[in-house]
Amino acid sequence: MRRSHAMPFGVQFTPEGKVRFRLWAPAARQIKLFLDDEEPVPMRALEAGWHEWISELAQAGSRYRYQIDDGLCVPDPASRYNPNDVHGASEVIDAAAFDWQDSAWRGRPWEETVIYEMHVGTFTPQGTFAAIEQKLDYLAELGATAIELMPVAGFPGSRSWGYDGVLLFAPDSIYGSPNDFKHLIQSAHHHGMMVLLDVVYNHFGPEGNYLHLYAPQFFTERHHTPWGTAINFDSDESQIVRDFYIHNALYWLEEYHLDGLRLDAVHAIFDHHQPDILEELARAIRETIGVERHIHLILENDHNAARYLTHGQNKQAYNAQWNDDAHHAYHVLLTNERDGYYADYSDKPIHHLGRCLVEGFAYQGETSAYRHGTSRGEPSADLPPSAFVTFLQNHDQIGNRALGERLVRLAAPEALRAATIIFLLSPSIPLLFMGEEWGAREPFPFFCGFKGELAQAITTGRRAEFAHFEYFRDFTAREAIPDPCASHTFDLARLDWLKQKCSPHREWLMLYRELLALRRQVIIPRLAITHGDSYQVFASHALRADWQIGSDAWLTVYVNLGAASADLTAAPSGRMFYGSVENLDQQLSSGILPAFSAAWYLLEDSNE
Incomplete structure (x- = not known):
């Protein structure tokens, strides 16, 4: 079976075997196509800022770039693959060349979901899609029914959490080729496992994004995010921007046969349209791919906006939201930490946990002291427990810590074991973070691959953000925070699979397997x-x-x-x-x- 998503952006093969190149560049006077070693050709200017060229010379594997107004040459923002990092040439990919062998796969119902979150680069020693494939037997035996990959979209350098991606249609080459990724997904389906992908629609990373040169309409100064100017979803010129992201979601689900998406930090997406971009995106998926098979959509949303979550037959709804409230209540009870956002849960953490267990959110409109007295959340008690993804640990809650410690280093083992029993058997959807099931002690600190002045700014900023925490008020203590741009920090996060066989890791793994089997049965x-x-x-x-x-x-x-x-x-x-x-x-x-x-x-x- 062949799968290819048709879209107005980037490269498409025509029925005649030619290759169409298309770029939206409303701020550019002229765009030239540089294709392999051929002479550059001016692309044809179309209406509304589009530029197009149909080539008889291009083929799968051809390398290409766009030159903006006889100046800088840039990759395709809709590149399907950039083998030489985000500043290099894009590669023409014939998506239909991959012969899928999972045509009978229709996914799994949401209620069966047990999510195993992983970072491709540190889950195995090799850090590749192919290496994950070798662990699928293990994950199936554990009881996971879905693997959730942290973002894989093209990012600068050789290491990243993935949230600084700039080529949103291109799996990063450090992990393997597009076909490697597709083979992993196909193998997961053969193991009865879903594959979910974390996507970032609220910003681009600080390096390798060239859109501002030729399509500044992608951004707006009306709204701001922690990463700078916001993505423009709600101006008179925003329709093509909206289409870009909707096609991105459909592309991953159709061309890669993924089973769902987790949308990162949607509270940093600003849109006053009705329906807004989140609703429009969900409907586009539900009315197309979602008609044919199970597709699961998950939000991260600090606003606790219950209105987006599944209730009845709403086609604009999402299956679930990551429930940070539940995590924070568990964490305060297990560690007694009260700094930062944990302050909102420090007064009566057991009450917050109880409310999360039976009603979903702890904050359903109450004021948040951490957020300077503003109200947070919407009523959620009428939603089913499966509308909430619950976790004791995830990439954020480990990596947002200064040293990236896991709970096994912070909590009494007896208390952590009791919390694990609640979390894995409670009716909300459980999420495990890689290695958690055997009590892995490797940290998961924040890391990235930037260089030069940007790297120095990120290192300085990372250490400064913890200055208001009591332990890190001392300069010497802050200097001990791992440098996110150092390769050693990345190496610290790699899982050591050999420790699984040793005590107490062996006992933790047995507990997780036992509880997940019981969850499946009861x-x-x-x-x-x-x-x-x-x-x-x-x-x-x-x-x-x-x-x-x-x-x-x-x-x-x-x-x-x-x-x-x-x-x-x-x-x-x-x-x-x-x-x-x-x-x-x-x-x-x-x-x-x-x-x-x-x-x-x-x-x-x-x-x-």
Whole structure:
């Protein structure tokens, strides 16, 4: 089976076997096409700022660049592949040349999703798409049903988290070719696993983006983001910009047969249109590719805008949002940290956790002290638990730390084990960060591959942003923060797979496998009809949470993340299908919830 996404941007093969090159450059007088070693040719100027050339000489593998007004030569912003980094020539890719062997794949229902987030460059020693493919048996045995790749769009240099990408249609060559990426996705499907991709639609990276030279309409000074001027989604000249991003989403889903996208930091996307770009993008997907197979769309949104999430048959809706509130509540309970955004959860973290478990967001319109007293969030209690992706760790929550430490270095192992039991069996969609399942101790610090003055500015800025944290107020302490532009910082993040076989890593891995198997047996079959009900707090670190399953069944968790036991107000009802320690059911029946414990109960009829 052949797959190719047709779009007005970049390179397309014509039915006659010719190659069409097209660039939107409304600010340029003339665009010349440099193709291999041929003489440059002026492209034909079309209406609305488009420039086009149809070539009989170009073929798959040809290298090309665009020259702007007899000046700088730049890559194609819609390049499908840039083998020599983002400043080099783009390569003509015949997308239809890849012969897909997964035509029967229709994806998996969202309720079956167990996400395994990874960074391509540090997940394996080789750091490639092909190397991930060799780990698919392991991931399937673990119980993951979806791998989520941090952004792979072309970025400058040889290492990056991926959020400074500038060639949004081109998988970065450091990870492999487009066909390598497609082969990984096809192999994942053969293993029954979905592949999700993290995409960045709120900014371009600071190096290698040339759009401002010939298409400044891509940007607007009306809105600003932490990275500078915002992407222009809502002016009179924004339609082609909107089309660029909608085609990008459709391109990854169609041409690469991906199963879904995670949209990064959409709170930094500004659009006053109705429908806005998020709604327009979701509808474009749902009404095309989403008709044929399961497509899953996930948001990261600091605004906790519940209106975007799935409710009924809304075709503009997203499946779920990353639930930072739940993470922050867990983190405060496990570490007692209260700096930065954790301050918003430090007063009653167990109440925040309880609300997240049964209602989704902790902040549903309440004021946020960390955000200077502004209100945050929208009501979410009527949404299903599956509308929230929950995690104890992810790339942000590890890497946003100054030293990039994982929870295994910060929390008591008994407390972390109890939290893991809650998180993996609760009805919300779980996300694991690579290596978490065996208690990997390698940090995941922020890293990038910039050089020169930009590198120095990033290193200085990275250390300065932690100056308001108590521990890093001292200059010497800040200087110990890893240099994000040093290759050694990147090397620190590589997983050491050999440690899996040693204790305590072996025991952590056994726990994750056991819990994910239990999730598959007990939670997933009931998830579509499960709704949050209520929670009850017993002590500063202990609670009970209840979910209703259909009309006559209940799911209940009892958890204590503290070092002291807690008294219950009533004995549990139903059958305990998992307990963190032996004889836990007897202790709970006697009214005691032991320290660092977790127990799950299922009540399926009134006679239990």
